[in-house]
Amino acid sequence: MKKLALTIFLMSFNALSSPIFSEFECGKYDEGKALELDPDKSYFDDPIRRGPLPKKVQDSEIYEFYQQFELNERQLLIVSNPVIAADANAPLAYTMTFYRDRWKYGSAPEGHLTIQDVIPHVIYRTPFGVLAGDSRGEFGGELVFFDLENKVSILADLNVEDIYKFPFGYVVTEGISHMSSDRGNLYIITFSKSKPVINKLYGLIGAPIASYKTKPNELLIKSKGGYQLLDDAGKLSRVVCSKL
Numbered sequence: 650m651k652k653l654a655l656t657i658f659l660m661s662f663n664a665l666s667s668p669i670f671s672e673f674e675c676g677k678y679d680e681g682k683a684l685e686l687d688p689d690k691s692y693f694d695d696p697i698r699r700g701p702l703p704k705k706v707q708d709s710e711i712y713e714f715y716q717q718f719e720l721n722e723r724q725l726l727i728v729s730n731p732v733i734a735a736d737a738n739a740p741l742a743y744t745m746t747f748y749r750d751r752w753k754y755g756s757a758p759e760g761h762l763t764i765q766d767v768i769p770h771v772i773y774r775t776p777f778g779v780l781a782g783d784s785r786g787e788f789g790g791e792l793v794f795f796d797l798e799n800k801v802s803i804l805a806d807l808n809v810e811d812i813y814k815f816p817f818g819y820v821v822t823e824g825i826s827h828m829s830s831d832r833g834n835l836y837i838i839t840f841s842k843s844k845p846v847i848n849k850l851y852g853l854i855g856a857p858i859a860s861y862k863t864k865p866n867e868l869l870i871k872s873k874g875g876y877q878l879l880d881d882a883g884k885l886s887r888v889v890c891s892k893l
Contacts, residue, residue, distance in 0.1 A: 673878060675869055675890035678861045686862045687773070687814055693739045695768040700788075703761035704746075711748060714762060724748065727793065727801045733766050741781065742768045743793060743801050769793070773812040773819060777843045780819060782809025787827045792836070794845050804847045807836065810857045815866055817883050822870060824856030831855045833872055835879065851885045853877060 684690060706714075718724050726746040734742040745765040769781035778797050784790035790808040795801050807823040814820075817837070824833025833853030839846050855872035863869050866881035869888075878888045 670875075670887040670889045672891040673869075673876070673888035674863075675876065675888075676863055678859060683861055686865055689774040689814070690771065690812065691740055692771055693737075693768060694770065695737060695739065697737070699766045699768070701763045701765045704764050706760060706762050708760065711760070711762065714746070714748060723803075725803070727803060729795060729799045729801050730766060733768065737768055739768045740772055741779065741795060742766065743781075743795075767791075769809075771809065771812055773814065775819065775840070777840050777845070780804075780812055780821075780838060780845070782807070782812055782821065782823075784808035784810065784823070784825070786825065790823075792821055792823070792847070796843075804838070804845055805836070807834075808856075811860050813860075813862060813868055815868075815879075815883070816881060820850065820868065820879065822853075822857045822860045822868075824853060824872075826856040826858075826873065831873060833857050833870075835870075835885070850883070851879075854887075 680692070714726070715724060717726065724747060728744055730742045730744045733744070734740065745767065747763050747765075749761075749763050767783050769783040772779050772781040779795040780792065781795065782790070782792045786808070789806065792804045792807045792809050793801055794804055807821065808825040810822040810824065812819060812821050817839075819838040821836040821838065822833070823836065833856040835850040835853065837848050837850040839848075853870060853872055854874040854877065858871045858873065860868060860870045868879040870877045870879070876888050876890055877885055879885050
């Protein structure tokens with residue numbers, strides 16, 4: 650009886666001491682391989698930090714700016730900017746215009762509209778248009794969509810890290826780690842009648858520091874808290890890298 654009890658104890662101990670997460674051969678990031686697995690994607694590293702700039706306007710111009718929007722519509726104008734894209738030799742660019750109330754934002758000057766030029770760091774060409782993402786750290790970021798007529802719309806305010814194509818849709822990795830905050834998410838983009846539809850897929854254990862495909866439909870995501878793997882069925886799991 651004592652021998653049986655000892656055997657059961659040892660089996661229980663071994664079960665508890667087994668690794669919680671499965672081991673995975675993570676490999677290393679290779680941009681050439683990454684673009685080979687996602688040939689419709691491209692990256693751009695903008696050497697210029699393009700911060701928001703105030704544009705002095707008359708009160709009548711601010712009024713006209715607001716008149717463009719419907720009730721409860723977001724009061725932000727976004728348009729394609731091929732001039733900036735051409736000057737930077739970038740695939741594309743966009744410009745956002747909005748009003749910052751000086752009573753809400755102490756640094757906002759009176760009688761100004763704010764202009765933000767953006768060259769997204771990652772774009773993904775789809776049959777319906779182009780998905781583009783940017784992250785400016787604590788200063789924000791967005792996921793936008795350029796349709797086939799080059800009209801731009803914001804899909805979500807996200808600090809976009811990367812975009813990937815899967816059999817079930819386009820997966821966006823996003824998040825931010827700043828001061829005490831460390832959050833990350835996966836979003837899924839699908840298309841209905843040629844229009845993009847965005848939904849949250851999973852929350853991550855932290856902001857993605859890096860992500861890359863290890864196989865055509867297998868995505869490894871690195872955060873401060875460890876690694877997660879998204880497989881071809883859309884399942885997200887924790888893994889431990891056996892080889893880095």
